Amino acid sequence: MNHVPVQGAQVVSRIAGLLRIVGRKPEGSSLVELVRESGLTRPTVHRLLTSLASEGLLDHSARTGSWVLGPEILLMGSVASARFPLEDIARPSLRRLAGETGESAFFSIRRGAETVCLLREEGSFPVRSFVLHEGVRFPLGVASAGTAILAFVPEHEQEQILADWPTHAGQFADGHPEAVVRASLHQTRQAGYSVNPGLVLEGSWGMGAAVFDQAGRPAWALSLTGIEPRFREDRREFLGRLLMEEAHRINGRLQPATG
Amino acid sequence: MNHVPVQGAQVVSRIAGLLRIVGRKPEGSSLVELVRESGLTRPTVHRLLTSLASEGLLDHSARTGSWVLGPEILLMGSVASARFPLEDIARPSLRRLAGETGESAFFSIRRGAETVCLLREEGSFPVRSFVLHEGVRFPLGVASAGTAILAFVPEHEQEQILADWPTHAGQFADGHPEAVVRASLHQTRQAGYSVNPGLVLEGSWGMGAAVFDQAGRPAWALSLTGIEPRFREDRREFLGRLLMEEAHRINGRLQPATG
DNA sequence: CAGTTGTGTCCATAATATGGATTGAATCGT
């Protein structure tokens, strides 16, 4: 949880943190889980959650006891997406990717030093990975989407992240030694697309391509995931070309996500 | 702003209020506007906005000075919509409605004693009303969507709202005397669809049909808007039938929005 | 260039959120 409250109102920071955690999993989170992840005390978390729920920002499933994003978030999200017409712009590409490859296709956005999965389109192939779904966050440089984006970020920003790699990578530091990441970034710049050979979860492979905003910055990514046998050498070129083709169609059509 | 902070954390209530106000207009709101609408003092609003922006929940356009919903809202909205697959379920109906009628079509949700516009699909007819768009809220019973929903709400809830109609209707009380609303509700129950003969804005007509959730409650609505000549008597039956047909397709397919 | 309107910042004060402690409910293991 590397969020530095900037000034004043740290309640805002706490609330935002809780919302983010709840928003990571569509099925929601339990109180203890939120206490653990947020680092706050139980009474505080409980009170904030209750208040947020009474405002409609969260929902509390009495049955399972889990907290999920509420209807007001849905409403606001609907308004926010007027500025980012993802369904219109990215969805068709995901449909084509999933359709032509059979794998599951994803659309992610860069948020600071993270990527967040925004859209998912299931493929037809019967074995599917559920590591990635809407709301899942990875540090930049981890997983195919984050690698595709980081590879095309300005060098000084890249170095900033790599300089303190273990901290940045957090729980993924083990499976992603700095040298491997650097090599992967280099490879990505060469090929134009990234390959994640099951580093996040063994056997669960992925490939990604960066999508650039109007200002030419890598702000989004398309990616595919599936099991290892579907990402063998001979198929990679085909998948990579497809990803880059679709990324190219979206390039420049989405506003930069400032902030 | 009829929001009663339930317990504890009233900052949450303030924050939620601000987010709601910002979320009413896709183009965002200015600081003064937010101060006026929220009833808070300027420094407080400013501090909260700044904090919210630093968390990515809002964006601050330095150029226009207006505050808009930020990328984090988009992300969370994307996750929340996994629970309410509006694009999959409601969008096709809107496309058909707009396509077959030429008018603009809308999908709204009931939130407590309000309706909130969630989706908009522009029609082809060259004169279009922009009274209704994503994020716009009306008191239940005002505008065609709110009338369609209120008409099928359990009678005691209906009476609860009508009992204190002027307060509930707020700025719309003038154009919507209680007697007119009662008649309109009755009419809606008879026909199955609602008609708003330009009560919100003269010349801007609308028609709506309620959509019921799995529990059989009127929780959503489809509606059409356009100018008066397009809603003359002879065309209303056609539009009403179309609305009800599409509403019927969606009925029961959307979860109830608890809270 | 004085008047107006809107934005941004400071800081003493008071109000508000905090969290340790307690109780209650539910699930588990033997």
Next chain:
DNA sequence: ACGATTCAATCCATATTATGGACACAACTG
């Protein structure tokens, strides 16, 4: 069947934290 364990909910004295009056500044306006 029952103590042990885990999780949820609530209370309330305390001090941390948000508050808003006052001030400063910038951008228009007539």
